[in-house]
Amino acid sequence: MRIARLDTPAGPRHAVALGDRWHVIASPFAAPLVYTGDSIPADEAVLLASVDPRVVVGIGHNQPGHPLPMQAWHKSVHSVAGSGDDIYAVRDVGTVNIEGELAVVIGTSATNLTLENAFEAVLGYTVANDVTNVDQCPIDQRNFQGKSGKNYTPLGPWIETELADPENVATEVVINGAVVANSGSFNLPSSVAATLVYVTKWLTLEPGDVVLTGAPGTDLPVQPGDTVDITLAGIGTLSNTIA
Amino acid sequence: MRIARLDTPAGPRHAVALGDRWHVIASPFAAPLVYTGDSIPADEAVLLASVDPRVVVGIGHNQPGHPLPMQAWHKSVHSVAGSGDDIYAVRDVGTVNIEGELAVVIGTSATNLTLENAFEAVLGYTVANDVTNVDQCPIDQRNFQGKSGKNYTPLGPWIETELADPENVATEVVINGAVVANSGSFNLPSSVAATLVYVTKWLTLEPGDVVLTGAPGTDLPVQPGDTVDITLAGIGTLSNTIA
Incomplete structure (x- = not known):
């Protein structure tokens, strides 16, 4: 099932794709879902960031043998944007990279998940771009200067709740129409489940929270004017232009 | 003026102290403030975290001569708590420190502040405790493992909007009734204004956002059962017990 977040006259609303219309729901976290009765033709819908976390x-994987474990950090919710929004690359601070990633959208409060039950806390999956001022990294131990820019975290185009296998999601990055990276969550040094176990050991996640899973070789430099399309198999394509 | 955030039957509401009552306002960010007409006797009010950011x-100051600039990071909003809430110290991960700090509550959208106009973006000030699992720091480059525990960021007891001089706020930390630290924002390696300039160079702050200003020697280890009272002159006292 696809759940999008739409710009409506009443404000942002989540909606489910059925046929050629988006059907508005009261909340994506209710079970069962409650439909409000409102619907919007797909070709008239304006999609926002797929969730408002x-x-x-964010996740940084260390390669096997590295002295430190996986590293996590909080990325600013002010950087969240939707598919179609311009990414405002920070000027004069070095190279700006896009990073095409699988993002997990949490559905239920989750602490101390295990490898066995990690996916029970998941509502679904969306495509993320973890935009980064990479030249800041050496002086920015906490990933603040590098990752807080306007629209530096596009999430979209929607949440897919029925992904066959989160550990095997093919990821394609296209810049200005040319394929520049082909990889997938199967190339991550730690599994998606292990990432959720790690994060929830230290932080209780809540419905709507987003866990990025790291870039499996899908980090690439961009320039103003570039168009970036990140496609995750079974989910969809997140498209943004660098402003 | 003191602005608190109260637990009311209608949900959390901000309110202004006038005489011996809290007078509910529609929003702490409106100018002028709009009073709803509701009020609550001070001795019956239940105060929540002074803001819901x-x-x-968070801010880590580096001493003069350090090769890296001031470091900032995003601390989890899930860790925010109020005065009176228990802090759930994470067990078996080493020492837990409290850190008594002056916290800035932002009033208006702010980007690229300068030393001259930094305080124009400020709604007011509150007392913060930046609780930390300090033994995690060496393996936790991004301040995630160390600072994401339940109620690890008490904020309270209220917001003071008329602080005489944010750069000269005396800070006293009392544990189990004994004074264990006497310092103040005047002992911070960087001024409060410089901290706001640094943060807003990289991140646009929005109303309700909170910027911690770092611990001026007010970081101390605690044990379960300890009571911690952090008093900032001109604001008030934030009190919590370690669970």
């Missing part, structure tokens, strides 16, 4: 956790 | 920025 209170917490976005 | 979308972003909490």
